[in-house]
Amino acid sequence: MPDLQRFRRKIGAPVAAPFVAALRKSGISPNAVTVSGIFITILAAWMAARGSLVASGLILAGASLLDMLDGALARATGKTTRFGAILDSTGDRISEAAMLAGVAWWFSQQGNSAAIVTSYIALIASFLVSYLRARGEAMGFDCTVGLCTRPERVIVLVLGLLTGFLFVAVSVIAFCSSVTVIQRLRHLQRKGKESGD
Numbered sequence: 001m002p003d004l005q006r007f008r009r010k011i012g013a014p015v016a017a018p019f020v021a022a023l024r025k026s027g028i029s030p031n032a033v034t035v036s037g038i039f040i041t042i043l044a045a046w047m048a049a050r051g052s053l054v055a056s057g058l059i060l061a062g063a064s065l066l067d068m069l070d071g072a073l074a075r076a077t078g079k080t081t082r083f084g085a086i087l088d089s090t091g092d093r094i095s096e097a098a099m100l101a102g103v104a105w106w107f108s109q110q111g112n113s114a115a116i117v118t119s120y121i122a123l124i125a126s127f128l129v130s131y132l133r134a135r136g137e138a139m140g141f142d143c144t145v146g147l148c149t150r151p152e153r154v155i156v157l158v159l160g161l162l163t164g165f166l167f168v169a170v171s172v173i174a175f176c177s178s179v180t181v182i183q184r185l186r187h188l189q190r191k192g193k194e195s196g197d
Contacts, residue, residue, distance in 0.1 A: 024073065024076055024077055028073075029079065030070045030071070030073045030074035030077070030079055030080075030084055031070075031083075031084055031087055033066050033069055033070040033073060034066075034067075034070040034084070034087050034088050034091050035087075035091070036066055037063045037064075037066035037067045037070065037091060037095070038091045038094055038095055040059060040062060040063040040066065041059075041060060041063040041094075041095035041098055041099060042094075042095075042098045043059055044056045044057075044059035044060040044063060044099065044102070045098035045099045045101060045102030045103075046102060047059060047102075048099065048102035048103050048105075048106055048161065049101075049102040049103075049105040049106050050106075051106055051109070053106075053161045053162075053164060053166060054161065054162055056102070056161050057157075057158050057159075057160075057161030057162040058162070060099065060154065060157065060158050060161065061158050063095070064151075064154050064158070067088075067091075067092070067095075067154075070084075070088060071088065089130070089134070092130070092150055093127065093130065096123070096126055096127070096150070096153070097123060097127075099157060100119050100120075100122055100123040100126075100170075101123075103119055103157075103166060103170060104116050104119035104120065106166075107119060107166075107167075112167070114167075115166075115167045115170065118167070118170050118171050118174050119170050119174075121174040121178070122170050122173040122174035122177060125173075125174060125177035125178045125180075125181055126150070126153055126173065126177045128177075128181045129146065129148070129149065129150075129177050129180045129181055129184065130150065132181065132184040132185065132188065133184065135188075136184070136187075136188050136191070139188075141187075141188060141191040141192075143184055143187060143188060145183055145184060145187045146179075146180035146183045146184055146187075147176050147179050147180045147183065148173070148176035148177050148179070148180045149180070152176070153173050153176075153177065156169050156172050156173055156176075157169055157170070157173065160172075
């Protein structure tokens with residue numbers, strides 16, 4: 001696991017702990033938390049499309065907390081399932097697509113063609129990052145390498161929404177995700193050669 005991911009989990013675990021304890025007592029299922037996070041992110045995307053960028057950033061930050069909690073709650077309650085993992089991954093893709101679509105819509109209202117194209121690149125590259133990990137793991141290869149995974153992308157987008165530097169944030173996501181795609185392709189190429197493929 002890359003150092004950045006280890007650091008993020010080390011920081012995130014104590015933050016999530018009290019929320020996980022509260023959710024565990026409430027009896028809410030991990031899948032319900034996942035679905036709630038998806039709908040809240042769609043709300044954030046709608047706010048971004050309307051130009052309410054700060055509100056969108058705050059809502060997205062809240063949805064991101066739920067995204068962190070569902071897996072932790074599943075492990076704490078012993079309710080980890082394959083379907084839960086699939087639902088979580090699907091929710092991540094829906095959420096990311098919704099947010100970047102909302103951002104692109106807002107850019108279109110500003111007549112910013114370059115920003116629309118950049119948002120599209122960010123979306124494609126982000127999806128490829130996740131796709132390559134899934135394909136690699138399906139072939140038995142660990143594929144968590146790379147500069148920019150989903151949590152980093154969400155953090156950058158939240159910061160862009162809150163500060164108003166949204167085009168900068170989307171550009172960073174597009175660039176870093178594209179670099180990560182290349183890193184993962186090279187990683188899987190090396191793994192394939194090592195295994196004799």
